[in-house]
Amino acid sequence: MIYLPLGGAGEIGMNAYVYGYGAQDKERLILVDLGVTFSDMDTSPGVDLIFPDITWLAENKDRLEAVFITHGHEDHVGAVGHYWDKLGVPVYARAFTANLARHKMADRGQPEEEIKIVSPWPQMTRAGPFSVGFLPISHSIPESAALVIDTPAGRVIHSGDFKLDETPVVGEPFDPDLWADVCKDGVKALICDSTNVFSRTPGRSEASVGPEIVDLVTNAPNMVVATTFASNVARVKTLAEAGERAGRSICLMGRAMRRMIEASIQTGVLTSFPKVVSPEDARTIPRENLMLLVTGSQGERRAASAQLARGKYNGIQLKEGDLFLFSSKTIPGNERGVIRIMNQFSEMGVDIVDDESGRYHVSGHANRPDLERLQDIVNPQMVIPNHGEHRHLREHARLTLERGRGSVVAVNGTMVDITGDAPMVCGFVETGRTYLDGATQIGAMDGIVRDRIRMALNGHVVVTVILDEEDEPLGEAWCEVKGLPEQGRSQAPLVDVLEEDLSQFLGRASEKTLGDDDKLEMELRRIARNTCNDEIGKKPEVTMIISRLR
CATH class of the missing domain: 3.10.20.580 (Ubiquitin-like (UB roll))
Structure with a gap:
């Protein structure tokens, strides 16, 4: 049995993980997640999206049984519409994630019916020698799931992105008893999220930020604007309810945020949400009675936050004494864009509140004590870190070895044999990234972006x-x-x-x-x-x- 990351190992984003079982070089395969990452002006100017290079998988697509998507974040599902025609196999996901994936397929002219909706554990989906189940786990987007992957060589748990939150506001809480029951007969390998391995305090619940946000919004004298990840439906709901409790009308601004709320309602993830007003109606409401929830928490230039920072958006303009809340953590690499927006608002006289104090945001990823707790619950023979930069993977592997379990650092392209009692590197495949540049996919080594950078520099x-x-x-x-x-x-x-x-x-x-x-x-x-x-x-x-x- 093999594990092979094509994206997401040695970096944060662009997740794509292959599992295989069978005779060497003839293994039947499944793919877990198919995501994107986002470009920046320093390393990929003008590029719209960055994809994992799946050339090896496409060349072996006759061995591929299916794709399984753990949750609806762009770095896990964003490439489905772009790459489905290269793979041509069914894609399985839970209802909320499937809703988002079908939109992506439709946007690229791909058949939406190839996205198959599956129920959570204990339902299992057969794919060649694999049986795969979606085991609910909390994260910062609804219906996240770890995957239970059963093979003749044993059971594997692929954690996906997760946190151990037993009061998540929206979505399923982490259920330690259910997880213990799933793992009681033995787990060969745990392939596990490493994002917050350096954070040594236990993670906080999503429920803990609600009272802080209510207090902040209630005491704000003028208009309040808040931004967070559009996919963090629980946070969007918390923000909206805080505004409602403060007697404010709520207006959603940004296509991604509206789509996430619509998908949550359509799939039953949200059974209630405060009444919202349109941007047109928002312009007629007194500023002290209005709260905007906007996209662009990471400084994206075309998102609502950036457009408000440059002047007007949908006819609304921020003024001196208004409050802008960043209820989010800035992803490494996005600091310059976020700081630029903060400074633009500051020049307008807008009061800015960010998450420096940790009062208005909690991470969707497990901290070090939570990683240790999950290892104790799952009790696997081995742990292979994924979803992290090299330093995260190395630290997670060190933590695992100190606790008496086998581990290995496997970056993109590293094939690992997990059949025995300890993981063994058994080969390498060529990996990299490809770019969506306008309407065309180009290779990272084609020289196009390199020439663009040279022209920008010289x-x-x-x-x-x-x-x-x-x-x-x-x-x-x-x-x-x-x-x-x-x-x-x-x-x-x-x-x-x-x-x-x-x-x-x-x-x-x-x-x-x-x-x-x-x-x-x-x-x-x-x-x-x-x-x-x-x-x-x-x-x-x-x-x-x-x-x-x-």
Whole structure:
């Protein structure tokens, strides 16, 4: 039996985990989760989404039985619509997650009926040599589930994202007795979330933030705006109920937040939610009687929070003395975007409350004591950490070994044999990431994003040269520049200096060089880059256009 992460191990996001059982290199396979991660301007400018590279799995799709989705977060379900046609197998999920997944399939023109709704434990779904059950566990989105994966080699528990919350406000509480019963006959391996392994205090319940939020909203004198993860339905409900108790009208802003609430109601996750008003009606309500719940807790540039920070959104504008609450934790890497929004609000005179004190947000992931408690309940032979950066996986493996169980650090592409009493690395497959760039999927190694970064860092020069029928220059070279200063060290226009140096070269170049496009292009590019380096200290990207009249 093998375990093979293709995404989500050695990083947070883009989860995709393969399990296999059978003869070596002929194992029947299942895939757990198929998620995305989000780009940033530093490493992937202009990219819309980042996917795991599933080339190995697609090449072996004749061995793939099914896909199982643990919950509805984008980093676990976001790639389903983009990748289903490469895999072509049924996708199983609980009702709330299936609702979200079907929207993603429809958005990409894929068959929604391939998303199969399954009931939670004790129902099991057969997929080749596997029987898979969805075991409820609490998280920051409804109907999260660990997977119970039964094979002839033994039972495996794939935790998914989780916390041990027995009062989660929305969704199922963690039931230690149920988990103990499921694991009583022995568990071969626990593959386990590692996100908060460095947090040494027990996790707090979602119910603990409600009174704090009610107090904050009740005492706010002007308009209140709050943002959180749209998928954290329990928090959205807590925020809305706090506003309702304070006598405020509630307005949801942002497509993702409305979709999550609609999906929760359609699937029975939410049986009640405070009455909401439309953005149009919100504009007519006195500010002190209004509370907005908006998307964009991670600084996303097109989300409602960012648009409010830049001015107006749906006709509503924040003013001095209003309150903006970040009821969320900033994911590492998103700090700059969030701080930018905070500063924009501060310049308006808006009072900002974030989660620095821990009063208005609790994590959806298990802290170190909770990871230890789950190990004690499950009592597996081995634990393989997943869902974390390398430092998280390594620390989780160390914790496990100290507690007398086998463990190994398995990053993306590492194939692990979990048949015996301890995990053993048994091979590697090539992995990486692919990008959704506009409407096209591109490879991380295609050079497109690399060139975009180079242009952003160094600027761009277009050099145009025309040669006549005798391979003689027809006039001088001319240049266009983008992203470069107009003048350099000589105080002359940069374009003029470039064109002069290039034209001098053309005047003394040999017939052999002028007659060979490759040699001519190489020399002109070298001169353009060297001239720019002398003038402005940068070597830009250079595009050559050589036209011949023949």
